[in-house]
Amino acid sequence: MTDDLREQVHAAARRARVAADELVLATRERKDAALLGMASALRARANEVLEANAEDVEAGRAGGTPENILDRLTLTEARIEGVAAGLETVAGLADPVGEVLRGSNLPNGLELRQVRVPMGVVGMIYEARPNVTVDAAGLALKSGNAALLRGSSSAEHSNTALVAVLRDALESTGLPADAVQLLPSHDRASVTHLITARGLVDLVIPRGGSGLINAVVQQATVPAIETGVGNCHVYVDAAADLDSAERIVLNSKTRRTSVCNAAESLLVHADVAAEFVPRITAALQAAGVTVHGGEGFAGEGVVPAADEDWDTEYLSMDIAARVVGSLDEAVAHIAAHGSGHTEAIVTDDVRAARLFTKRVDAAAVMVNASTAFTDGGEFGMGAEIGISTQKLHARGPMGLAELTSSKWLVWGEGHVRPSA
Missing domain, CATH: 3.40.309.10 (Aldehyde Dehydrogenase; Chain A, domain 2)
Known part of the structure; x- marks a missing residue:
């Protein structure tokens, strides 16, 4: 079973890589059209999502889930409208991909530019809150990344319904559905397979309680961003x-x-x-x-x-x-x-x-x-994929820019470096 699950996670990561390679070439117009399509689809299929969410909330209440966790789990018409509006806000933000961070023309004639590029395949591991499914998918798409989403089993019906809506919207606008995929949530081993899929996954981001965050940061062989416990x-x-x-x-x-x-x-x-x-x-x-x-x-x-x-x-x-x-x-x-x-x-x-x-x-x-x-929406990011409490690369609410890396572009005209 573990080997089957590992292959299932890795196969999803390989499909995500193919999708990410296509997203690299997507224009801002195509990505924004997909985001707006996702927002419209969420509104149109809100009842479908709310019915699925009601199953999760009912199961959680029957299982004795604390009220504060049930609050995180619960979707309402207003909350669906909120995440849909968040997608529209993200669509209105500048595309970070291709932004020139710094550059210069060297005395020897070489032109240097450091530009933002997508991370590639981003794994998101989170608990209870199904709104994260939409926020993560939207931010990943706008920044040119494919998202592998591993939510909690407590939100399985909600996340399944949301991802179905998002994937359909992607396909309808001509972008690959595999840019957003939901991983199995009933076996904790799926987290292990995701965070150790080095070479298939470029970054993992845990979002939840201290136990989840510490486990991911300590066990991951894929680069991980530590998001915050909030004392x-x-x-x-x-x-x-x-x-x-x-x-x-x-x-x-x-x-x-x-x-x-x-x-x-x-x-x-x-x-x-x-x-x-x-x-x-x-x-x-x-x-x-x-x-x-x-x-x-x-x-x-x-x-x-x-x-x-x-x-x-x-x-x-x-x-x-x-x-x-x-x-x-x-x-x-x-x-x-x-x-x-x-x-x-x-x-x-x-x-x-x-x-x-x-x-x-x-x-x-x-x-x-x-x-x-302290919230990505309040900071003008449209949404956030988490709040980083580490000091490398990203710190605080993580929006589009924090989901990019950079590369150096060096243009020459037949330049060769002199021998030492």
Whole structure:
């Protein structure tokens, strides 16, 4: 069975390579027409997708899946409209392929140009969220890549329906259907076969919980981009406007708890703690959030924080909170417990803001803004294929440019290099 599954995954990768070779030659007009066709097809066949999704949600609920995970799994008419609109936004973005990154004319007459090129075959491994199926397919197509999608078994019906719609749309616009393929999801070995298909797959991107991400990064022989677990902090500085701070903390925590840009920890400067701690504790509790209180946070309904709370990505209506004595202490806490995803400061002190942005090591640093803004759509990318917390090649929300590599084009006129 394992050998059969390996061959199934590898055969899909070989078909993807053929499709990728065709996409290299596709003009922006052809790719954009396909993206618009995919968006139209999703709207036209929304009921088909919603029926498939209902099967997954029902099975998940019957199996005791937590509500925050069910929220990630659930599609609605509005969410389908959102991903369709995302495809249209991607179609409207500049094509990164062929963009000249740098170049020069050498004294010897050689013309040098470094240009963006597609990665080739990109494997995407993700959990629960079927909207990722559409986002990944659309971004891969626009950047000239073929996508191998390995979703979770919990979203099998949803992903199957979505990929069927996308493949039909590709064919109807004259591009290869194999530019988007769904891999088997019932056997974890399909992940292993994908991430070790060196020579067949050019890049793998895991998107999900820490267990999935760590397993892929540690076991892959194919180059992998580490996307982020989001232990995000909001630090309320001594010079914060407390009305603004309350809005930002509540939005960062409660807007949508199941996403990686949700705040999981709150740090409050001691100078404003007497006023702000009881205020924000009451506001969070009124919103249904359980406060896990450390130093300076106590009272009715507050759960004493354990050591592990500071390192926990709750993805639920929980937040760890403590008082710090200074900006330095806040930065040190974030360095010890943050995941390098998104960190926020609320302050009217420009100097404090600048120090925070320089010293905090994260893919995104917010000043007087919610952590919820770390998102490819909010950053004008149309959609994102993930949020990278590594430091090589791509960092932060990954859009079209992050799905390309580069090559050097060297033009000469019979040039030869002199002997040493």
